[in-house]
Amino acid sequence: MLGPDSACCAPMVREPLGEEAAAELSRMFKALSDPVRLRLLSLIASHEGGEACVCDLIGPFEVSQPTISHHLKVLRETGLVGSERRGTWVYYWVLPAALEKLSALLRTPTVPAQAGA
Template identity: 60%
Template sequence: MSQPPAALPVLDLDTDTPCCPPLAQSRVPAETAAALAPAFKALGDPVRLRLMSMIASADGGEICVCDLTPMFDLTGPTISHHLRTLREAGLVSAERRGTWVYYRARPGILRQLAALLSVAPDRA
């Protein structure tokens, strides 16, 4: 009988410990690339990048969708679509309070993305 396939290691996107060395130092493992790629893809859209910046830099660490929507020349449903994409990629969390939804950046995954992209300073 054949052995069952080995389970892939789970990447904890909420940890402060970097997932792996920066990509400029060594190759990114396949499972790490698969776990982080959706976040990079989500940030590849200018509207989502701006939304992410607004959420991450919000006073008190969170922002209401009612404060985000007027900042764009887009419909409410379009903004909701972009926010859902950020949420599904694991970049933000959302909490409904009455009729409004408040968004908060997930710092663990942002640290993972930053660590992966970090580059050693040039030596003069």
């Protein structure tokens, strides 16, 4: 079984997830299952300098500012993004360790190419 720290290292094709790791990862996947949150994460990750002001994240969506704030709060609470208040604005950045956990879980072993294929 995987412990909470080993979820980042072993794909589920090698060994089953432990209860704690599954709970943590499922919260992250649930957060990303919302299209607005997935787009927000993408906007933050691709923003110049690797961080984005909340003021830059409101425009691309047809939802209210409080709704964007709620979605950012969910991303922050699940450990997908970090944030910092600077003056009147809050800046967000993606937490690479969280993305690595999600990525590593789904990674499949490389299968050598078959001869003659």
